[in-house]
Amino acid sequence: MDEMSPADAKPLRADAERNRQAIICAAGRVLAEEGTAVTLEHIADTAGVGVGTIYRRFASIDELVAVVLEAKMTRYADRTEHAANQALTEPWGAFADYVMYMLEQQATDLAFSEVVLNPNTATALFRSEIRRALHASVLLVDRVKEAGAVRGDFDHSDLYLLLNANAGLIRGVDGAKSGEWRRFGCYMLQAFREMGTEPLPPLPSTSQTTGRASRLRRV
Template sequence: MKKEPCASPAPVASGLAGGRGLRADAERNRERILDAAREVFAEQGLEASTNEVARRSGVGVATLFRRFPTRDDLVGAVFADKMADYSAATEQALANPDPWAGFCGFIERVCQMQAGDRGFADVLTMTFPNAKALEAERDRSAHALTEVIDRAKASGRLRADFVHQDVPLILMANAGVINATRSAAPEAWRRVVGYLLQAFAADAAHPLPAPPSRGQVYRALMRLSDAAPASIAQ
């Protein structure tokens, strides 16, 4: 009897197609979660409930937890683009031929970024050791910011006692103003930042108390981060 040619086993083909479908579904779920988290964090800050993130994304909390087991995982993914924009702001400051204008423009820009996104206002006043990519981007921008500060000082326009640790203090102060005035006076942060920039000018300088050390600032950032829940399974 003549043998018929062997056909490809149907279960294998079906399994491959199913695998591709599962991967596509998982990626769609991931994007829905990130879109919802961006929206919720921008409105409510990082203390927002992940139940609300899950609700708006249309996935279950268990699915969210599988994709992002910890808060750092979710924060790192949600704010990767914003942290890249923060780094870009330091590069723009360095590219400005006027070092003082570059410094002032940087401070105004990042404070505006905080005002536009309550979650990012929180991110800039915390540190997330387990969000490796986010913290690596922050470190890169920190090196560039040191150069921004040094150039502005060398120009004679920025007061000589301004130090890198002052930037987190500015961002913490701005975040507090934004959170307190968001609904009643959403542009109030601009006046506070204007006051600060005038105080940073060399010709307005008067002696100040010593700044906190870098270690003290880092511990403050860690304290703020530790105050929020570490796990997103709420």
């Protein structure tokens, strides 16, 4: 049998790259719409490639999620650091824009929402970026509180509550298409900015709050 020439090998490499890009594009759509509880077989079917093809390139759904969301997680951490820096001169604008940014990212990408809310299940790369975003968001809250841009009893953990509530909203009413997340965000920003006539319930016990913070900082 004649040996394959370099010219003959090139189309195979091009086909392999096209298949890989088709898989990544299909995975981006599926993960954004359905979250991470999907199978590689489902993504292979969406991409129009064989199951063997996808398994030769990605050993698990977690590996594929990492490739699809890598750049997005880095942008998320960068955006959080930008908000913290902006808060030095525009505290309320920085805070409000950041809150709406987070809610929109959740609404348009369910996989992103799940990874951000459950960092212990994320890859090492994602945990690093989530940790960077966490530290920047703590700094953001400290700066907007110091500037008096939010109510005095606002706590950083309220952002965590906000993200969980928004996750339920977009799952329940297809918030990405309906835009309910935007109305919800505006409501919550008003609540974060203005003191009510009655005090808020106390924060969770020190042990609960400390435990949550410790889990986030370990990711």
